[in-house]
Amino acid sequence: MARTWDIFCSVVDNFGDIGVCWRLARELSSGLGQSVRLWVDDLASFHRICHAVDPVRTSQHVGGVEIRDWNTPFPQVAPADIVIEGFGARLPDACIEAMVSRSPHPVWINLEYLSAENWVEGCHKLPSPHPSLPLVKYFFFPGFTSVTGGLLMERSLVQTRDAFQGDPAAIAAFWRSLGISPPDGEAVRVSLFCYDNAALPSLVEAWRTGSLPVVCVVPEGAALAQLSRITGQSVVPGLRVRLDRLVIQAIPFIELDQYDRLLWACDLNFVRGEDSFVRAQHAARPMIWQAYPQKEGAHLRKVSAFLERYAGALAPDIRSAYCVMTEAWNRESADVGRAWAALWPHRKALAAHARDWAERLASGGNLAIELAKFCEDRLK
Ligand code: TRH
Numbered sequence: 001m002a003r004t005w006d007i008f009c010s011v012v013d014n015f016g017d018i019g020v021c022w023r024l025a026r027e028l029s030s031g032l033g034q035s036v037r038l039w040v041d042d043l044a045s046f047h048r049i050c051h052a053v054d055p056v057r058t059s060q061h062v063g064g065v066e067i068r069d070w071n072t073p074f075p076q077v078a079p080a081d082i083v084i085e086g087f088g089a090r091l092p093d094a095c096i097e098a099m100v101s102r103s104p105h106p107v108w109i110n111l112e113y114l115s116a117e118n119w120v121e122g123c124h125k126l127p128s129p130h131p132s133l134p135l136v137k138y139f140f141f142p143g144f145t146s147v148t149g150g151l152l153m154e155r156s157l158v159q160t161r162d163a164f165q166g167d168p169a170a171i172a173a174f175w176r177s178l179g180i181s182p183p184d185g186e187a188v189r190v191s192l193f194c195y196d197n198a199a200l201p202s203l204v205e206a207w208r209t210g211s212l213p214v215v216c217v218v219p220e221g222a223a224l225a226q227l228s229r230i231t232g233q234s235v236v237p238g239l240r241v242r243l244d245r246l247v248i249q250a251i252p253f254i255e256l257d258q259y260d261r262l263l264w265a266c267d268l269n270f271v272r273g274e275d276s277f278v279r280a281q282h283a284a285r286p287m288i289w290q291a292y293p294q295k296e297g298a299h300l301r302k303v304s305a306f307l308e309r310y311a312g313a314l315a316p317d318i319r320s321a322y323c324v325m326t327e328a329w330n331r332e333s334a335d336v337g338r339a340w341a342a343l344w345p346h347r348k349a350l351a352a353h354a355r356d357w358a359e360r361l362a363s364g365g366n367l368a369i370e371l372a373k374f375c376e377d378r379l380k
Contacts, residue, residue, distance in 0.1 A: 001376060002033050002034055002035060003034055003035070003080070003081040003082055003372075003375065003376070003379065004034075004035045004036075004037070004080035004081045004082070005025075005028055005034055005035065005036045005037065005080050005081070005082045005083075005084065006037050006039065006079055006080040006082070006083045006084065006095075006106075007021055007024065007025050007036065007037070007038045007039065007084045007086060008039045008070065008083070008084065008085045008086060008089045008091060008095075009021035009022075009038065009039065009040045009041070009070075009086045009089060010041050010042075010070075010086070010087075010089035010090070011040070011041060011042035011045045011046075012087075014273060015045060015048070015049055015273075015275070016273040016274045016275050016276075016292075017086060017087055017089075018040060018042070018045050018046050018049060019049060019256065019274075019275035019276075020086065020087075020111075020152065020274060020275050021038060021040070021086045022038070022046065022049065022050060022256070023152045023154075023256075023275070024084075024086075024111070024152060024367070024368060024371075025038040025065045026063050026064070026065060026154070027152065027153075027154050027155075027368040028368050028371075028372065029063070029064040029065050030063065030064050030154075031154055031155050031368060032368060032369070032372055034372065035080075036064075036065045036066065037065075037066040037067075037068060037080060038065050038066070038067050038068070039068045039069075039070035040067065040068070040069070040070055041069075041070045041071065043055040043056075043057075043067075043069055046067075048253055049255060049256040049259075050062065050255060050256060051255055053067060057069070058071075072092070073094070074092035074094045074095055076094070076098075077098070078098065078102065079095060079098050079099045079102055079106050080106060081106055081107065081375075081379060082106055082107045082109065082375045082379075083095070083099060083106045083107070083108050083109070084109045084110075084111050084371075085108075085109070085110050085111070085137075086111050087110075087111065087112065087113055088110055088112075096133065096135070099135060100133050100134065100135060104379070105134065105135055107138070107375045107378045107379060108135055108136065108137045108138065109137070109138050109139075109140050109371070109374075109375065110128075110137055110138070110139050110140065111140050111142075111371075112139055112140065112141045112142070113142075113274060114141075114142040114143065114151075114274050114277075114278065115141075115143070115302050115305065116143070116144050116302065116305040116306040116308070116309050116310075117301065117302060117305040118305070120141045120143050120148055121143070121145060121147040121148060123139055123141060124139065124140065124141040124143065124147065124148050124149060125138055125139065125140065125374065126138065126139045138374070138378075140371060140374065142367050143365075144309050144361075144364070146364070146365060148365065149365060149367050149370045149371060149374075150364055150365020150366050150367045150369075150370050151278055151281075151282075151361060151364070151365065151366070151367055152278060152366075152367045152368065153282060153361070153362065153366055153367070155366075157282055157362070158358075158362050161260075161264055161282070161283065161284065164261060164264050164265075165264050165265075165284070171265050174261050174262075174265055175265070177258075178217075178251050178254070178258075178262075179238060179251070180217070180240075180249055180251070183215040183247075184213075186212065186213060187212070187213040187214060187215045187247075188212050188213070188214045188215070188267050188268065188344070188347075189215050189217070189265065189266045189267045189268075190207075190214055190215070190216045190217070190266055190267065190268050190269070190270065191216075191217045191218070191219075191262050191263060191266045191268075191269045191270065192216050192217070192218045192223045192270045193218075193219060193221070193223060193269075193270060193271050193272055193276055194222065194223050194270050194271075194272050194290045194329075195222055195272055195290055195292070195293060196222050196225075196226055197223075197226070197290060197329065197332050198332035198334075199328060199329055199331075199332045199333055199334065199335075199336040200223070200226050200227070200230060200336075201230050201334075202333075202334045202335070202336045202337035203329075203336045203337055203340060204227070204230055204231075204243070204246065205337050206336070206337030206338070206340045206341055207243075207245065207246040207340075208243045208244045208245055208246045209244065209245065210245055210246075210340075210341065210344075211245075212245070212344070213245050213246075213247070214245060214246050214247070215247045215249060216246060216247070216248050216249065217249045217251060217262065217266065218235075218248060218249065218250050218251065219237075219251050219252065219253045219254060219259070219262075220236075220237050220250070220251070220252050220253045221253060223270075224236075224237075224250055227241075227248055227250075231243065231248070235248060235250045236250060237250050237251055237252040238250065238251075238252075259276070259279070260279055260283070263276075263279055263280050263283035263285065263287075264283050264284075264285070266285060267285065267286070267347070267351070268285060268286045268287065268288070268347075268350075269283065269285060269286075269287045269288075270287070270288050270290070270329075271287055271288075271289055271290070272289065272290040272291070272292065273291075273292050274292070277289050281310075281354075281357060281358060281361055282358055282361060282362075283354075283358070284354050284355045284357075284358035284359075285351065285354050286347070286350040286351055286353075286354045287354070288325060288326055288329055289303070289306065289326065289329075289330075290329055290330055291303050291330055299330065300327075300330060300331070303326060303327065303330045304327075307322075307323050307326060307327075310357060311323055313353065313356070313357075314349065314350075314353055315349065317346075318346045318349050318350065318353075321339070321342045321343045321346060322343060322346075322350070324339045324342070324343075325339040325340060325342075325343045
């Protein structure tokens with residue numbers, strides 16, 4: 001049934017919050033035929049991942065979604081059937097008051113961050129009654145098992161990805177659209193998206209002196225700034241820097257759907273946070289994840305939990321090499337270079353595993369569908 005949805009996105013830092021909220025809004029609208037209004041407090045960040053969004057318009061429609069600038073004072077609008085706060089974004093008081101007045105009350109969801117940890121299963125769908133108002137908020141957790149909310153994935157993803165990956169002309173055209181001549185067949189094509197990472201110099205050194213040529217494509221951001229420091233020159237978008245066996249190809253920060261193509265076109269992707277992490281898995285290519293660094297190493301538990309799921313089906317020696325590499329990258333250890341040299345000889349097995357894993361995800365839970373089902377049950 002077509003329902004109305006309000007999704008609230010507060011951009012804390014980086015691009016993960018808006019990346020996830022925008023994907024969810026798009027999928028609910030174009031995939032499931034829902035009527036979606038997306039409230040965003042930082043349209044400038046939104047514009048960077050989707051150029052069709054005009055950062056100065058307070059109200060606009062893009063891709064079937066109504067986009068509203070979320071600023072104070074909050075306008076008087078009737079709340080939708082379903083109200084989603086992305087990652088605990090605090091709803092405006094005026095909105096909560098309107099939710100109390102609405103009959104029936106909207107279904108109120110807090111969409112949580114993704115984690116592969118086991119405790120997520122016990123918290124998924126838990127109700128949290130409001131302390132003083134007749135409203136209940138439900139926690140909805142994305143995840144990797146059937147007892148969680150699943151992962152965001154548009155229905156056309158597998159078909160679009162496979163068509164692209166099976167079409168050398170489309171891939172060559174994509175490289176050219178980035179201003180890059182298609183990397184030659186022998187070179188390892190790697191994309192790099194990470195937080196400031198003290199292990200990067202060690203990785204650069206391993207690539208520079210490795211047995212295979214590496215082309216490392218780096219969108220503008222923290223990684224590029226760090227590469228400038230490492231190479232001692234300003235590596236700006238458009239620049240190509242050769243260091244012996246390594247070519248660093250700097251590109252601008254590209255739109256979300258272009259970034260997907262970059263992940264699909266590379267042999268291996270370094271990704272971070274939440275959304276690029278999920279997209280790299282859907283890309284069916286090997287990937288190395290850097291978790292969002294947290295105090296007291298909390299992110300390392302997330303990394304271990306993910307490795308337990310992701311690497312479990314790899315042969316023991318390859319699993320060990322993969323885990324050593326991922327952990328070294330997340331611990332920002334200077335051993336990363338050695339770990340890379342031990343890992344990449346297993347590239348064929350890693351590539352086959354990445355494809356199997358992507359197939360498994362595609363047949364698992366779909367977050368937009370699971371969320372719509374859960375809310376519909378509450379609205380009946
Ligand atoms: O930007 P991030 O570090 O976001 C993080 C995480 O979501 C983290 O969990 C959260 O706590 C923190 O933000 C506030 O990494 P993430 O999640 O991968 O989001 C990046 C988004 O940017 C993703 O949607 C892909 C998109 N992107 C582009 O559209 N173009 C690009 O060129 C690149 C590199 C990324």
